[in-house]
Amino acid sequence: MRFTKGHGTGNDFVIIEDLDGTAELTPAQVAALCDRRFGIGGDGVLRVQRSTDPAAEFFMDYWNSDGSLSEMCGNGVRVFARYLHTRGLAGDVIPVSTRGGLRTAYVEGDWIRVDMAAPTILGESTAIVDGVEHRGLGVSMGNPHLVCDVDADTLATVDLSRAPKTDAGMFPASVNVEFSLKLADDHRRMRVYERGSGETMSCGTGATAVGVAALYTSGRSTGTVTVDVPGGRLAVTLDAHTSWLAGPAVLTYTGDIPL
Incomplete structure (x- = not known):
């Protein structure tokens, strides 16, 4: 099987082109492909398929x-x-069908900007790490997020080697948890625990949720927030209709591996 490896601010993926729908992936195969010691390594697999969405x-x-x-x-x-x-x-200009709905990407040189759709504010909740409760704002970006504002010490030391404990009633399918530090009114630094992947160098929907939460808690419905992640920098913009995520996207190498 031919594959391509790529990343966006360190959030890395194994890309499989399967336009004819012949590669029958299993969860075990995906986990093996993403294994950083025994496979290719990645935070996830992107399979390129034909869409049934017109x-x-x-x-x-x-x-x-x-x-x-x-x-x-x-x-x-x-x-x-x-x-x-x-x-x-x-x-x-590239419309992309996802399980979370249609997203349109715009190639702008080294950066790619994506219409992330309008966010939904879910309300306040908590994440518990090592017995410490962190209050946060729930934001849906087509997938669920909990954005917790923290100080610099907490951001540096919070243990994300395992999933924070969250409210199963509010997040029955689990949730991505972001820990966000305010650097300036429109500038945040974050770390993230992604459900199904653990702590990652970056999370696009998570960075968008952090930007949305920063604007929401300051009483604004529009604006642009710079979000620094361990793997680089992203820009999040909220306008009257939708949210936008912009940042670099890089293809690093290709190869072949037997499924």
Whole structure:
């Protein structure tokens, strides 16, 4: 099987082109592909398939590194679009069908900007790490997030080697948890625990949720927030209609591996 490796601010993916739908992936195979010691290594698998949605030619079949399926991945959409554009399968404006709905990517040089759709504020909740409760704001970006504002010491030391405990009533399918530090009014630094993948270098939907939460808690409905992640920098914009995520997306290498 031919594969391509790519990343968006360190959030890395194994990309499989399967336009004819012949690669029957299993959760065990996905986990093996994403294994960083015995496989290729990655935070997830992006399978490129034909879409059944008339609004998009391609469907992003996204799998977490543990072999579970996910509704959406913001960095994944950007890397997916970079792959389509580089392969000559799409132009500079690329509608992409996902389990979380339609997303449109715009190739703008080294950066790719994605219409992430309008967010939904879910309300306040908590995440517990090592017995310490962190209050946060629930935000849906097509997948669920809990954004917790913390101080610099907490951001540096919080243990994300395992999933924070969260409210199963509010998040029955679990939740991605972001820990966000305010650097300035429109500048945040974050770390994230992604359900199904653990702590990652970046999370596109998570960064978008952090930007949305920053604007929401300051009483604004529009604006742009810079979000620094361990793997780089992203820009989140909220306008009157939708949210936007922009940042670099890079293809690093290709190869072959037997399934």
